[in-house]
Amino acid sequence: MHPFDPLSTSEIDAAVAIVREAHDGPLKFNTVTLSEPRKAQMMAWLEDPENTPKPHRAAEVVAITPDGKLYDGIVDLTTNAIVEWNLVAGVQPLVTMEDLQFVEHMARKDESIIKQCEAIGIPREDMHKVYCDPWTIGYDERFGNSDRLQQALMYYRPDIDDCQYAYPLDFCPIFNPNTMKFIHIDVPAIRRHVNKAPPPNYHPKAIEKEGGFRKDLKPIHISQPDGVSFKIECHHIEWQNWKFHVGFNHREGIVLHNITFDDRGKRRPVFYRLSLAEMVVPYGNPEHPHQRKHAFDIGEYGAGYLTNSLSLGCDCKGTIHYMDAAFVNAAGASTVIKNAVCIHEEDAGILFKHTDFRDNSTIITRSQKLVVSHIFTAANYEYCIYWIFHQDGTIQLEIKLTGILNTYAMHPDEDTKGWGTAVYPGVNAHNHQHLFCLRIDPNIDGPNNTVFQVDAVRGPGEIGSPQNKYGNAFYAKRTKYCTPSESVAEYDASSSRTWEISNVNKLNKFSKMPIRMTKFTLLDGMSLKPRANRLMAFRPGSQHTFLHQKISQSCQSNQCLYSSGLGIFLIVTLLLM
Incomplete structure (x- = not known):
């Protein structure tokens, strides 16, 4: 198996057996998941798999004793040995x-x-x-x-x-x-x-009872009589010059590894790892006991554990390839969620169009996109996670929220005080936010990458000056982040602030500027564009500290996969070597 492949059911069973043999007494298994290889070791193998030792397959195991003690360890599945086994204090594992x-x-x-x-x-x-x-x-x-x-x-x-x-x-x-x-x-x-x-019921049974579904919306049929344009071999996908590995774990759900782009026959690395590392939903009612409602839907429950088994027709349409996901239950038996990941193509509108006004001649090209998705349900909410690859070199993360509001009982004479909204007789839906943390481990034309803050600023000089006679000069000011502390930054809408990840050692042959990912094209830069500033509805010093800035940067470490920590009690995170 490939070192990035999720654990199989047989590997989960083997890891459990090894732990049980070494540990006296009963255990409740919380997590058995892939322990990813060290980045340096993995990159060396990816560069030259024929002459470099293949990284061992390993499992991270989290188990709980009957008296509540928490153990976290690593099992080497190549040597069938426990290489780490630690009693962990002060944290709590996921709720399954x-x-x-x-x-x-x-x-x-x-x-x-x-x-x-x-x-x-x-x-x-x-x-x-x-x-x-x-x-x-x-x-x-x-x-x-x-x-x-x-x-x-x-x-x-x-x-x-x-x-x-x-x-x-x-x-x-x-x-x-x-x-x-x-x-x-x-x-x-x-x-x-x-x-x-x-009951304000949306269930199909109730809709049929009230007259049935709408008849005025005609179906859209999607067909691909010639088949799909992507190729899949195990967990590897190739599509329109993109090549990448799809992983899946209990906590983050989909994890994309080793993303590369074929530039006229040259395979160029883009990202080592991409994942949705964390999200938090703080609620805004300060009255007891509602102040306790601040769900880390990924870190506390696991986007993988909560993943739906997808079905053709509504969850996904078209010609679909599915991937299953294997997990462990409390008794230590492996389980499988069928069709956990959906891979399909969609029409993406116009890719390029230009009309020459002189003779009204037109050049137009349609676009397609590749979508890798999963959907997970966290209590009342559904989160639809779509990793989208475009033909213009763009990688897009789209998150759709559906489901139902979290509610609390409301007295007829009660004033919501602005902490919520009366949405039905006796029902108060409390104010809340959904905040997401994207983890980016870049590999732009190699591992030596640099992050720049980019701001649109006015040119030097006053109107009428030699430098800016007509006052129309402006340019993109790039500020290099040299340390993690410098990278802790907010979004500034007044300067249309974005961020670039660049390889300063390699220059674009036309612009003579460092190769970077931009919003428009893979070959000339990808900008990170979080939404404009919004109120963070929590106090400084709370568990949500990773959300105080829109972007932060840290050094590469296998211990830094999760922005909120390995355990619960411990908006973009960039990992640089």
């Missing part, structure tokens, strides 16, 4: 789907929760209609951070296919998975009875 389902199961039979449901109008015999979305609790001064606590956001469904977010409940239990007990329930001073409004 099994963890989430177990909390809901326990909630329905907990006597204290049953009594709270009865207090707001849900009879004991309707506990099968009670649901919860377990979230990590973050920090609550009453409980500290030594235990892996979860807060259960409670809901009700009159019918199994109803939308539970239209029926939020007003109390919040706290669950300790180490003791398998609910240790506390937060109950408001003013109770809010369960909502009795009719």
